[in-house]
Amino acid sequence: MNIGQHINSIFNSNTYLIEDKAYDYCWLIDIGDTDYLIDKSLNIKGIFITHSHFDHIYGINEILEKKSDCKIYISEYGKNALFSDKLNMSKYHGTPLICNSNNICVLNDGDRVDLFPDITLNVIATPGHCPSCLTYYTDKYIFTGDSYIPGIKVVTNLPKGNKIQAQESVEKIKILAETRTICPGHGEMITLNSM
Ligand SMILES: [Zn+2]
Numbered sequence: 001m002n003i004g005q006h007i008n009s010i011f012n013s014n015t016y017l018i019e020d021k022a023y024d025y026c027w028l029i030d031i032g033d034t035d036y037l038i039d040k041s042l043n044i045k046g047i048f049i050t051h052s053h054f055d056h057i058y059g060i061n062e063i064l065e066k067k068s069d070c071k072i073y074i075s076e077y078g079k080n081a082l083f084s085d086k087l088n089m090s091k092y093h094g095t096p097l098i099c100n101s102n103n104i105c106v107l108n109d110g111d112r113v114d115l116f117p118d119i120t121l122n123v124i125a126t127p128g129h130c131p132s133c134l135t136y137y138t139d140k141y142i143f144t145g146d147s148y149i150p151g152i153k154v155v156t157n158l159p160k161g162n163k164i165q166a167q168e169s170v171e172k173i174k175i176l177a178e179t180r181t182i183c184p185g186h187g188e189m190i191t192l193n194s195m
Contacts, residue, residue: 001119003141003181005189008032010093011055016143016183017042020116027115029136029143030185034059038066046071046105046113048121050145050185052081052132053158054090054097064101072104073113075125078132079106089158107134126173128166129154135169137176145185148173152187 004017009032016029017037025043030050037044037059044067050056052074060082064070074082081087082099090097107113109125119138126135126147136143146155147169154166181191 001116001138001140003183003189005183006033006036008055008058010058012186013055014183014185014187015059018115020119023116027121029183030056030145031059031063032056034062034066037063044070046073048107048113048134048136048143049074049078049132050134050136050143050147051075051130052078052088053130053146054088054093054095056145056185057082057088057099058090058095058097061097061100064103068103070103072099072101073107074104075108075132075134076106077130078134079104081132124172124176126169128156128162128164128169130158131160131162133169135173135176137180140180141183142173142177142180143183144173144177147185148177148182149184149187150182150190150192 001020006015018027025045028047085091085096107123111123113121124135126133129146133147156163156166
């Protein structure tokens with residue numbers, strides 16, 4: 001399995017492209033810019049959204065226009081936010097975004113999705129930054145969104161943020177991150193034990 005990082009043009013959020021050379025399809029974690037994905041004519045099977053803030057979802061309609069089979073995975077709260085430009089905060093960026101797709105799969109804490117026959121993505125709910133926050137992990141990588149960015153305090157002063165929940169989520173993530181490469185929602189990928 002190979003992880004490609006793309007730094008998006010809005011707020012430098014990260015999109016991660018998960019590929020495995022043995023298979024002709026791929027997966028994404030979050031979606032911002034889309035040009036480079038469309039140019040590559042990738043077979044994107046699904047997009048796992050870490051949380052429904054604008055900078056982590058803004059390419060959703062563009063990508064679904066080109067890849068209509070692509071499934072969106074998100075938490076229940078996040079699903080509602082995809083259809084509310086207020087909840088996803090796009091309204092305040094001057095580019096209101098309402099998702100066009102019905103191909104949405106709601107994920108809950110403890111869910112698992114097989115990415116490839118031998119690789120499973122595990123889901124944990126990590127609210128605090130936003131109620132929609134999910135963290136995803138395989139045996140080697142953990143995709144933390146904005147729930148945990150090493151060295152940076154979790155932002156909890158946005159609407160529906162919760163400081164206590166954020167701290168609890170960070171504790172959970174840190175344990176999993178000890179043995180995995182951290183792929184945060186902003187900033188660089190980090191492997192703690194190589195530091
Ligand atoms: Zn955020």
